[in-house]
Amino acid sequence: MERELKLRVAKEDLDALRRAPLLATANSAAKAPQLLTSTYFDTPGLAFRENEASLRVRTVGNDRVQTLKLEGAVHAGLFDRDEFEVPIESDVPDLTRLYDQIPEDTGCGKLIRDETIAAQLEPVFVTRINRSVFPLRTPSGDELEIALDEGTVDAKTGSVSIAAVELELKQGEPESLYNVALELLEAVPLRIDHLSKADLGYALLETGQSKAVKAQPVQLDKRASVEDAFSTIARKCLDQVHANERGVVSGHDPSSVHQMRVGLRRLRSAFDLFARLIPASSRLDEELRWIASELGAARDWEVLAGSTLDHADINGNAPEILPVRQACEKHAVDNRQRAAAAVESVRYTRLALQLALWLNRKGWRDGMSDEQREAIGAPVKQFAADVLRRRHRKLIKRGKGLADLDDHLRHRARIAAKKVRYATEFFASLFPRRAVSHYVDALSALQDDLGWRNDAVVADQLLTGLSRTSPESVSGGAFVRGFLASRVASDHRTLTKLWKRFRRLSPPR
Structure with missing residues (x-):
């Protein structure tokens, strides 16, 4: 070996x-x-x-x-x-x-x-x-x-x-x-x-460039301890992060930026859901926030320059949208290069090595009491059921009247939905497949709707700033912002139905 x-x-x-x-x-x-x-x-x-x-x-x-x-x-x-x-x-x-x-x-x-x-x-x-x-x-x-x-x-x-x-x-x-x-x-x-x-x-x-890598399913042993489950989940998240680094560094692949960012979000979500029993150092969390933010700006501009403007430019030839698209694509390329530089930096290398070292030597055990060690040695299934129940409750609470919430409160509900989704996927192998599938299907549909609504909010903010730095984009930017506002308004009924469908469900157990 x-x-x-x-x-x-x-x-x-x-x-x-x-x-x-x-x-x-x-x-x-x-x-x-x-x-x-x-x-x-x-x-x-x-x-x-x-x-x-x-x-x-x-x-x-x-x-x-x-x-x-x-x-x-x-x-x-x-x-x-x-x-x-x-x-x-x-x-x-x-x-x-x-x-x-x-x-x-x-x-x-x-x-x-x-x-x-x-x-x-x-x-x-x-x-x-x-x-x-x-x-x-x-x-x-x-x-x-x-x-x-x-x-x-x-x-x-x-x-x-x-x-x-x-x-x-x-x-x-x-x-x-x-x-x-x-x-x-x-x-x-x-x-x-x-x-x-x-x-x-x-x-x-081999011809072709490296492809973006999506998250792979997590398979947990039903007899696994809380600590073993955490190690398995964290490593799976890191595998996705590392698998997309080459694509990010190449500077050509927006989907690699997105998937590396997803891997980081999943990792931070894993840290969060195990935090009561397995605390990560504030330094690691701070550095994970940093690299995620470096990727985030690139992803926001990619979405705006791509799918958001494609929806607004229905016929693909609106002359007022062309200057907006060109300005957005330039911002997307610039931020993609910034993301590549961050992933190539010594700071990121140090973070990756420190994370790997912490996981290998089980650094969370430092200073733990006998009682705490006993807690992380307990079977993970009951812990998983408790986590899903708590996170489901939090989403139900934050999503009350979801379709009528303002942008800030709806964003909080979206984050809660994302945390429920990640937790469910992490622990899926511990519960009946049919129950997990039914729950995730409804949750995914709700997330998709909340996701594009959030893209619309981000797009409005970016376009507002773009109009100040690129005067030629003012007219097209105003058109796109109006289009997005009308689309959000017309989605009220759909979001209400999706929320009602999900609210009737209970988390897997």
Whole structure:
């Protein structure tokens, strides 16, 4: 089992990193730099990639090592995966050397025993890496290797440069990787890297840009404790956040901005619903608010420039709307770039590392009494039922007379509905599927209506400000604001019906 934390570093910062106090102490035991040339093999149809595996032959001097890696799990840059290595004499793979290590009844086991697959293997890309390795022993006794890599990934379709830090755990606890990364972050700017070298190589072969990733269902064991449930839910939320970072940083994908923001909202909602038993530090919450706000402005302008103006411009050719659309699209691009810069910042890297460290070492246990530890060890199902009941009650209270509430009070009801929805999805696997489905369907319809109404309120605010900075948009902005006001007014009856339908329901139990 391989456990690695991968970090990106600017090429010009590698020398400064070598002089970092942490590496200076390990310099005397550092291994001589080596050139590692790794040729990755696959079939023309990328069968190994399809099976979430990578196959390489690495050359170090006169030695050859064949390695098969399975995808495994990646959380906040920590790769936790199976790795199978065998020395070989040739520059091409010998799959028979893996038979003893990989069971025949597994997907990968069947793949490597398929003679047709073996016959089709060909080089698909090559990595050429100059690597310096520093062994490190932490005060707590954990043993790590810090590798500084500089080189390229080369394929027929292109090439990409690499400057990276890999922290590999040899012995000890995974949280030591995050502690070391945070210490190195004080020396030079670093970024968490969620892509392996194999991922980078395959990205050169595969056309298209990274796609936005939606939240995946949470599966809880009905016998799980409150603490175990919290860990599972928080990690699922973080998986969605991290999966969309590349799309946000690319600056081209508004949907990645939206889905990363959704992941952050879900994470903060999880913190909130467990807060009585598992408190998070105010510092973590403050930093989560910060990154969410950096993404929020981009999302608001994207919605206005897209769906909101599309609804207002029914025929798609209203001349007065064109200047509004152009101004909004410029704001959307500017804010998307700001969101990308925030996700690439040292501040965000530090937050991601601190969150991962807190989750890995269960930092909420610090200073807990025996009574509190007993409470978080209780079965989660009763806790979940109590949470859903309380949140449902709060929504019913805040939604009284929903269709006639002013913008502020309706916004509070919308937030309450969102919290009920997230809590229900988090705990869905603990309750009868039919009851959950019926409840979520009604809640989703209500949320959709409240959501576009909120978009209309935000659009009105943005358009008001736009008219002051872009005089050419005044006429079109006034038209759009009038259109939105009329649409909200005509929705009164629909919202009333949706609220009545939901109000009749009880939360799953």
